Amino acid sequence: MxxxxxxxxxxxxxxxxxxxxxxxxxxxxxxxxxxxxxxxxxxxxxxxxxxxxxxxxxxxxxxxxxxxxxxxxxxxxxxxxxxxxxxxxxxxxxxxxxxxxxxxxxxxxxxxxxxxxxxxxxxxxxxxxxxxxxxxxxxxxxxxxxxxxxxxxxxxxxxxxxxxxxxxxxxxxxxxxxxxxxxxxxxxxxxxxxxxxxxxxxxxxxxxxxxxxxxxxxxxxxxxxxxxxxxxxxxxxxxxxxxxxxxxxxxxxxxxxxxxxxxxxxxxxxxxxxxxxxxxxxxxxxxxxxxxxxxxxxxxxxxxxxxxxxxxxxxxxxxxxxxxxxxxxxxxxxxxxxxxxxxxxxxxxxxxxxxxxxxxxxxxxxxxxxxxxxxxxxxxxxxxxxxxxxxxxxLEPRTREIHTVLITNRAEVAEAALPQGELRVDFPRPWHRAESDGDRQWRWSEGDAAIEVFNPYDRPVEVEIRGQWSVHTDRLGQLKQGDTVLWQEHLTRAPTDWRVSGVVLPPGRSELWVTSDQAPAQSNPADPRKLSVRLLKFAVKGRVLD
Structure with a gap:
């Protein structure tokens, strides 16, 4: 045999x-x-x-x-x-x-x-x-x-x-x-x-x-x-x-x-x-x-x-x-x-x-x-x-999510407060689908766009949010929660690191808005899309408040 x-x-x-x-x-x-x-x-x-x-x-x-x-x-x-x-x-x-x-x-x-x-x-x-x-x-x-x-x-x-x-x-x-x-x-x-x-x-x-x-x-x-x-x-x-x-x-x-x-x-x-x-x-x-x-x-x-x-x-x-x-x-x-x-x-x-x-x-x-x-x-x-x-x-590579989420004290939260799912991040229109070059993943917005965060807990979550931004035409970018400007910086083609701490997300759905002071523009003749801001390495890390 x-x-x-x-x-x-x-x-x-x-x-x-x-x-x-x-x-x-x-x-x-x-x-x-x-x-x-x-x-x-x-x-x-x-x-x-x-x-x-x-x-x-x-x-x-x-x-x-x-x-x-x-x-x-x-x-x-x-x-x-x-x-x-x-x-x-x-x-x-x-x-x-x-x-x-x-x-x-x-x-x-x-x-x-x-x-x-x-x-x-x-x-x-x-x-x-x-x-x-x-x-x-x-x-x-x-x-x-x-x-x-x-x-x-x-x-x-x-x-x-x-x-x-x-x-x-x-x-x-x-x-x-x-x-x-x-x-x-x-x-x-x-x-x-x-x-x-x-x-x-x-x-x-x-x-x-x-x-x-x-x-x-x-x-x-x-x-x-x-x-x-x-x-x-x-x-x-x-x-x-x-x-x-x-x-x-x-x-x-x-x-x-x-x-x-x-x-x-x-x-x-x-x-x-x-x-x-x-x-x-x-x-x-x-x-x-x-x-x-x-x-x-x-x-x-x-x-x-x-x-x-x-x-x-x-x-x-x-x-x-x-x-x-x-x-x-x-x-x-x-x-x-x-x-x-x-x-x-x-x-x-x-x-x-x-x-x-x-x-x-x-x-x-x-x-x-x-x-x-x-x-x-x-x-x-x-x-x-x-x-x-x-x-x-x-072959197009499988698109991966550009974000990560970590709740550091989930094990300490009372059993009664634990939800069925985890804290969720969504990128609705006018965000485009995730893209990749093998090593990095990103999303482009085609204008001012919301990042939706759903907090499944019955109490607020305090988070630190960080990532990178870049653009193909220079512009002033902002990250806002309601009328509050959480972060603001002049953006260029080179990815810019940013970090915001102490953001409180109440139970349920919240919106963070990404805005800029310039209209979307076409990046190159081979891409018909009009783009505004690119988001990379988006991460949410936080703890459930007592």
Missing amino acids: LQRVWSWIQNPVGKAGVRPGLVLLYVLAAGWIVAKISDYHVPHFGYTYLIGVGEEPPQGIDWASDRDVVVYRHFRSPGYDAQYYAQIAIDPGLQDPVLAKSIDNLPYRARRILLPWTAYLFGVGQPNWVLNVFALQNLVCWFLLGWLLLRWFPPTDLDRAMRWLGIMLSIGVLFSVFAALVDAPSLLLLALGLKWIETGHPWRATAVLAMGGLAKETNLLGAAGLAPANWKSARGWGMAILQGILVALPFVVWFAILRWRFGDTGGSLAGVRNFSLPFVAFAERWAELASAVVEGNVAWKYLGGGLATHISVTVQAAFLLCWWRWSSAAWRLTVPFAVLALVLGTAVWEGHPGASSRVLLPLLLGFNLLLPKGRRWWALLLLGNLTMFFGPVS
Whole structure:
């Protein structure tokens, strides 16, 4: 037994010529993603940070409170797509009438029912468990995809390792994992279908591709991989057409059910901006990126990801359309996505890096499977996998609170006076969300702003408040409690330390106001916000008064 374990450690993929150094590279990538995901765990909220629930839902309905679930809310944000699928995961039978109001377009979102159902089943129907399962499904799929790709890209040489890393660390895959989207799981199902086509199990491939259509409708294009390797075979085409019908059948039936239940409420029109005439939006994207480079109105961290994505997609699509390999199942399965790239609309290309990095992940798979190996192909290999150099750095770090709170004599307070919670500090509008550069956290205000402090005790709390201020245009800053000026100083770009003692906070809610003598101003062309004062290292330390 020990000998088997040692053999597996030495050669985990069972391939001849495995190089330990490259195995370590794969392991480091896996370790990095686990460490990164763990960083998004928030006490009390679990991994629901990844779902991207906005504090300001576009539909104006507080669905989390309505369903009595614990979910992290992103400050001053409308949220992102996963928040809609997460709601469906709590009720995949679509029985709750509130869904039609809290989801932007229920018939459209509900087409992608597979991942909500798997989250519901593995979360055994318990809403808070379901949400955390939904948030982490992509991580599980990342590992399953990585293991499956070892079939084609074992760690035997640097060429294959680059292809494995190019997929696993691509912007599209990482964006899906860290935003709990459907794209990485959909790619896993396509890759699994391809494996079974190549190993002579077309009916297994048919089943998994049919499942893929319920994960994401564009996965149905992968049914082209079931076409016969000999395109002149009439019998092969007959079987392929039957299998293609079976691949589409679950989606068609589910679409009909949704149409019957919800009628034509916009689901059939959803995504009309996702398509355009061939080459139109594709070319417009090139023009948009060129303009952003010249004008410098987009931060390079984001613009770099957008450029890398469009360069890579262009290389991948051009290669697959020019490298005709009908006999290859990988080519047949992925070349429809090259055609899809040419007709995608503005909604898919816009943004940095844009949804195209996720929508066209099958292109990335096909490109890496089909590009010939050898040194003369390395330049093309790097261009086609350019996003792996931007994927890890494009991830936004989890925002942390900029403040700390310490009550020094809490243990001495009579049991009857102890509250259920702790002294709480909130930063409502017009404060912006917390930001970070890795070492520091801060918040900007866009004008005079209140810091709300809630004292849960039944008696006053005397506190010392300290922190740092800075501004991007010089101004006089003040910290006030009511009409009393607690602190005042001329502020500059350099952070200024400050400390105020003897501030008494009565039971309940209090406000401290941060004001300045100048109007908010734009800091730089790449940031459209008008900002006033930046707060760093805010700390509250005090004692409950007798």
